[in-house]
Every structure is written in C-alpha cells, then in structure tokens.
Amino acid sequence: MQDIAFPEAGPTLWAPHELTLRGPASGNPFLDVTLSATFTRGTRSIEVPGFYDGEGIYRIRFLPDQQGPWQCRTTSNAPGLDGLAATLDVGPAKPGDHGPVRVADTFDFRYADGTRYLNIGTTAYAWNHQGDALEEETLATLAEAPFTKIRMCVFPKHYRYNQNEPPHYPFALIKQGSSTWPGKVEDAGWEFDLDRPNPAYFQHLEKRIRQLGDIGVEADLILLHPYDRWGFSRMSAEQDDRYLRYIVARLAAFPNVWWSMANEYDFMENKSLADWDRMIGVVADADPFGHLLSIHNAFPLYDWTDKRLTHVSIQRPETEHSLLWRERFGKPVSVDECCYEGDIAEQWGNISGRDLVHKFWLGVVNGGHVTHGETYYNDAEILWWAKGGKLIGDSVARIAFLREILEAAPDAALEPMLDNRNHRIMKYGADNVTGPEMSKPAKGEEDWPKIRFPYPIAHVPGEYYLAYFGQRQPREVVVPTPPDQFYSAAVLDTWDMTETPVAERVTRGDLLFIQPKPNLALVLRRVEG
C-alpha cells in the first residue's frame, strides 16, 4: 500500500493526509467499486470513505484530529483494494493549521484547536468556474480582503450575468446544449452521464479550495443550487445521494470546507423538504470529520433546529434579528445573504455600501455573523458576487475595520446584551407589546430607565462592551457596564474608520458626550481599578 502525503510528506495534525491506491479502471468504477478505510487510534475508530479519481486511481483522505500513531485498514469490494493496512504517525500541527471551524460557545465559531475564528464571509458563487486568469485574480483579491469565508458553488451557475460555459463539467458530457438565458433547464438540451463524475472538474475545485486555505479563507461549499441549465439541479434522488457521497469523500479531509446543502433550497422546484432531510442525512453520515453543515433559504426559513445542522445560514435583510434567530434555533446565526452592495436592477443586489456596513454592525452587535456580496454592474458582466474578480465597493474597507475591532476584542464570544424592551419589540412587533409590559424594567434592570441604553450591545461581561448606534446620533449616552468596574470609552466611526477616545475611566451611570453623527459605535474596555 502506497502512502502519499498531501500537501507534503509526513502526516501532521489538522493537515489532510492522502492514501493513493491503484485499482480497477474498467466498467464504471464510480458505481462498481466500494472503498473505505478505518483509522484507529487507541479506542477511537473513524470510518473514512474513499473515492475513484479516474484512470485506475483511488484515494482515501484522512484529516487527523489527534497526534500519534493511527492504524489504517481498507475495505473494498475490489480484492486488490481490500484489507490493505498502514500506520500513520501523526506529528504536531504545522504553523497555521488549526483544523476545521467548529461551533463554540453555542452561538459562535472557533477552529478545532481553539484558535479564534471570525466568520466574516463573502459571496462569489461561481468564481471557480471562470478559467485560470479570473480565478487567480479572485484569489489575489481575497488575499487582500478581510473575508474569512467564501460562499461558492460546486456546480456551475446559470443566471442573469452568468452566461458563460464553465471550463469543465462535473459529469461526463454526452450532448452539448444551449447557453441562452432565460431558459428552462429541461429545454436547454444538455445531457450528461450523471453516473460518471469528471475527476478533472473536482481536482480543479480541490485546487481552489486548497488555495483558499492557504490565505485563511473557509470554503462554504454550496452542494446544490437552482441556477442551472445543465440539469444538475434535477438529478434523481439516487444520483443526488451518490454525488453527495462522492464530494464528501473527496473533500472532507480539507479542513477549510463547510457544507452548505443548498443555496435558496426553496427555489429548487423538484426537491421536497423530505429530499432535503434525506440529503442532509447523507452528508452528515458520510462526513467522518464533522464539518459545519447548514442549508440556505431564499424566502421561507428552514427548520435549522435539525440536530444535524450546525448553524443557521439564513437569507434575510434584517441582520439585527440575529438575536431572535439565535434564540429560535439555538445555534450560531450566519446571515449569508442580507442584500449585496451594488447597483443592479435586482433588489437583493443594489444596496449602498453604507447600508451593507450598517447591516454588518447590526448583525455583530446582535450576536450574528454577516456575509458580504458585491453586485456592481460592468459591461464584461464580471460581478464579484458570481464570478469574483476585483472588489470596487465601499463596504470592504469598512468590513476590514470591523474585523480589526473584533480582533482587538477579548478572545471570547461576544454575547448580545438583552435590552428587554427593544428585544421584545423586535420579537413580537411593537403592535403586540402592551404599554405596561414595555415600560417596566425586567428583573436585574431595576435601575432602568436611569441606565437606559437603547442601542444594541455585544459584550464579554465585565471585560468589553461594543455598542452600535446605527442611524441614531445621540450626543450623550449612559455607561451601561456593571457598577464598580471601570472602563475606557472610545467612539468608533464605522464609516470613516476612526477610533476616538472619549473617556479614560468611567463606570455604570456615567454620562458620555459624543459628537453626533450617524453610524457610530462605542467601545468600552475594562481598565484597572
């Protein structure tokens, strides 16, 4: 049994390790040959699926989550692939290898090794189907951008501003169809052998995912989507499941992969909720390494309480409702589409940079995570949100400023402080919240309204308070920290990207005076004494 290290020799913690095997190439190995391996360390045992990579090559990819010796033994219906054994001595993680991102503190994320991860996503659904020149430009842009995640599709995309054919197809092409838009999938005339994945297609995808990993970007990989002229959105249940198992087998060892079952699942007309339920099970069962797993809606929310889903990947413009979705679903909330900065006709793609930055801050101080997208039109129809390329919008620099602020915060989950009144208004709608209920302080808020601070705050209790005033421009605010603790106070201009100290040492109830302006934030950091 041959043992090839990936990306370089010697298995190390949190790095994918690849076993390459030679096996049958005749018939349809994708269908005919089963292959997996069991990796054992002490009493722990992990079943890892293998996959066929074409030309008689089979691979099994392992992502070690513990150092030390692991025993590996293969199982296959092909005699030459069955019962092979090897030992891997997993060394310490290389610098920069932190493992997959996991849920931490119920509503937040961290890398598997405990390192802080800030979920600041962007969107370029089809960047990986644009050919090398543009794809490399996208990578160069990302390397300079503040984003730690990109939402991207496995399959090519057919949509307005997305007419070009991809360089490769994910399955063996039988018959070329048309590239017109708008058009119906079933009329476009494409035919593929959906039982024969195209290894070159997936190798290309892997290369791009690896390159994202190199620049610290997670790939939130959209497994299915409705923007289709080729038929990949209309495969049979059996074909869907087989495809899902195949891609999980190929990609689960990549630490920076997240599974997004679908973009806009409700726009996929021939998938039912039962289909999604089944397919979520397929991915969750097939993945040996427990990657983040979610599904993304267009209109109706998905029931993200499903225990197999790790987080909420919601589309809604009201990022401030993160507070409510946290409660409702009990998971981290990633607002993965809240409208994109841009100028296209489509309403989801024409908010201003200022408005998107506002939505980012609202999301963060309400305990959510927000994803960026950019849709400025140009004659080449290279819009970042779909094809990548360059970022020209106003929001990116401000999102970088927000990231700096968050990186300088204590290394702990930022929890939203619940201001009872605002919280209830948001939750029930003010029309349904009666007068007395509104105006009485909740337990523990007995000094309200003296310490009335009607702005959303995220905090690390007793350490750090980050408030955002949004459209409000108060000239004075009351310090909302606990009493008998002292804090420095600074005003952040979220648009001009400045931090201005306003007080060196204040405590609960002290008044702060601020130069009024929209889109300011306030940061209170604990000081001695």
Added chain:
Amino acid sequence: MQDIAFPEAGPTLWAPHELTLRGPASGNPFLDVTLSATFTRGTRSIEVPGFYDGEGIYRIRFLPDQQGPWQCRTTSNAPGLDGLAATLDVGPAKPGDHGPVRVADTFDFRYADGTRYLNIGTTAYAWNHQGDALEEETLATLAEAPFTKIRMCVFPKHYRYNQNEPPHYPFALIKQGSSTWPGKVEDAGWEFDLDRPNPAYFQHLEKRIRQLGDIGVEADLILLHPYDRWGFSRMSAEQDDRYLRYIVARLAAFPNVWWSMANEYDFMENKSLADWDRMIGVVADADPFGHLLSIHNAFPLYDWTDKRLTHVSIQRPETEHSLLWRERFGKPVSVDECCYEGDIAEQWGNISGRDLVHKFWLGVVNGGHVTHGETYYNDAEILWWAKGGKLIGDSVARIAFLREILEAAPDAALEPMLDNRNHRIMKYGADNVTGPEMSKPAKGEEDWPKIRFPYPIAHVPGEYYLAYFGQRQPREVVVPTPPDQFYSAAVLDTWDMTETPVAERVTRGDLLFIQPKPNLALVLRRVEG
C-alpha cells in the same frame, strides 16, 4: 342681541363668526350658566355651544359652511341670554378661506371647499407657552417652513428640557408648586381651581391658532397629555369632560383646528380605555363643525377604527407601514411621531436628517402622511420639538422639496400601488410567507416578474407615478406604468433636491437607466400620445 364679526365685519363662508353677549358675572358662570345657539338655514339646523369668557362676557362662535341667510336663536338657563335671535347673511368666502380640513378619498385630506391640502406636519408641543418673543420667532420660522400642520398642546408641558413655567395657567391658580424635574405630579404641590378656566390663557391660545391660520398652518391641538407637574393630566372625569366641552366651544369655529385627544394616551396612567372612549364622545358630540379628531399613541396602537375618529395619528418609526395601517383602520394615516431629527439621548429624538427625510418619502409612497420634529440640543434648551424657535436641521429643506414635488403632482389622492409580494412580506413578515405564494404573480400581475418593480410607488392611475428607491440604488428599472400610455421620466434626488430627466417618452416594460445613488425617487408623468 349684539353681533360682532370676527376677525372682521360681515359673516363670510368658512370664517369664524362670533356673537358676544353680556350675562351674569357672579357665582361661577363657568359652572352655573348654560348657553348655546341654534343656527338654522332652510331645513338645516346646527347646535353651537357658547362659553363664558370672563368679566360677564359670553360668546358663541359659528363657522358657516354655506352662504346665505342663517337664523340664530340662543338657549340659556340665564334669562338674559335665553331666546335671543339674530339673522346672519353669510357672504362668499374671502380669498384663502377654505374651511376645515376633512378626510377625502378615504385615505387623504382636503379643505372643506375641495382645495388640496397636503398634510406635512411638524411638532412643537409647547411653543405656545414660551412668551411672546419666542412664540413670535416660532411663527416667523413656520412662515418660511414647508409645514402645513403643527402638533401642539393646550396644556403646558413638564418634561426633560421643559422646566420653565408657562406665562399663564389654564385654570385659576390656588397654590404655587415646584418646577423640579423629574418629579411626580402629585408631589409637585400645585393647586388650581379646575372649575375655573382662565380666559386669558385661552385667549392667548386662540391668538396663536389664528396666527397659524394666517400662515396656512393647521393646529393639531393636543387636548390632554401626560407631561405634567400641575395636575392637568389628573383631573376627574367630570372635570375632563367639562374642560373638553369648554375648549370645543371656544375653538370649534376656528377652521384650522384639529382635535388630538391625547399625546401618548397610554402614558396617562390614570386614564383608562373607557375614559378615552367617553372623552372622544364628549368632543365628537360637542363639536358642531366636524373637525378632524384622533388620538395619538406611544406604544400600543389605539383602535382607530372607532367611527368617531377621522384618521390615524400613529407613533411608529416604520412610516412604510402606512400601507398596512390604511388597510387595518380604513382611514388616512398620519405618522405623527416617527422619531425626530436631533441628537438628544432619547432614542426617539436622535435620528439623522437623512433618516427623517427617508421616513417622509417612505410614508408618502406608501400612502401615509408624515410629521416632522427636531430635537437638537442647545444650552438654552430651546428644542424645536417642544418650544419652537429656529429650525437648524437638515431635513426641513428636503421636506420642502418633497412638498414642491407633491404640489406639482395632479390634484388627486396619491394611492400606493400594491406590489403583491412586498406587500405580503410587510404584512405578515417574510417568515410567514411561503415560497410559492411569494413567487407567483397575483391576478392582474401576470407579466410579473417581467415588470417587476420592487419599490414602493404612489400613483394617480394613468397619470402620475412616484416611486422611491430608498436605500436601494438600482442602475436600471422597468417602467411600471400601464401599457399603451406614454410617460416622461425624471429622477429625483431626495437629498440633493434635484430633478434630472431620464426619458421623454416611455411606457410599460421600457428600461430606464439611472446613475446609482441612495435615496433617489422616480417620477413618471403622462405625456401625449
């Protein structure tokens, strides 16, 4: 019987006409003497209450709504005031006299004579309790401002930034109390003879209302309010009713008076819903001239379906929900507090000018009417919203621009166009609107999504379309007019106050290209052909 014309000799249509009578001055004429008059013209008969104005003077004020001869006959328990008769020959209206504002076209307003009235309000609750210098400054400011209505209180105001004593009190003073804030009404130590209105106080109020009328401003008169240290918010039911009858008798002949039962009725702790119901009846019954009548909430909405209420006077920040409140209450919607432009600590008083202008436009294109207020702090604590004075905010000039646009529109009610999808989202919340329901066109919208125009539009069907893009900045939009009609198209920059033509002759389905920017509006005006 003496007959004194007011404001000058000779009764004319839509001008108050005052009968002045001498009667008993001993005892308490406010309580002891009843007085009214019946005005008859042909088969019509109107019962008009009189009132005691101090020093043996009684007055009956009549607002003629028809030209020609009216017979008047008094009724009183004072023999010298009973059974007096006179004839008034009402001449044609003087220029500028249009009568009271009435509801028109279900959701809109017009003067009684049919002249267009645009309800563009402002707020200066206590401007009429500030002494002559400041009050005259306020009037001078209003004369230059775009506002056609001012919300103002009969009683003086006790609140933050409102510590000064008024020059007069509405009732006879028995014992001076304290002026401290915050404080409880019952602890402030004031005592008044609530059975003895102070005529000088009400004469002053009348003078100010008349001056407002001279500059085309309606007085939306707040009859009761909770911001009180003198006890006027805690009168007995009998005293409340007597006060209401008194003020209606005094003021109902002023054409520019609206009755606002309360500001923030739900903050008046010792008034129940039954009290409000009763008091609405008192005002509606006492008013011979059918003035506009509403009540204003703080948090819980009032049930404005009450048939005696003429319109909705709501406090809510979401002016775009005017569309829903119209439907719910079946009446004109005046969003009389949607947050004020300013910089004070209070959340209702610190939005930016840009945000307030945005709320104005959202209200208008969604079929509502929006009221302005300004709360920039200054050391003299003369904040426009309470005391009047000068306006310094950014929104006023933009509201004037909006007024110009509306004045140049056809003289007809602007009706919101219902985009089914957005309407349902707003109505039910997107979480409750399912996928298929969302994506299917409604009847009559079969060419949706081709003619998808996801922005609110107010229109005069077949004549005029006014859309507002708000935070959206589309580079292209589809003309949403009916087919086979042609329109000119111009872009309005609601902030920079410019109008830029974009097309001379377009029809449904044509594409318009716009220089993307937030806060633009689009106006389509019918052209020949």
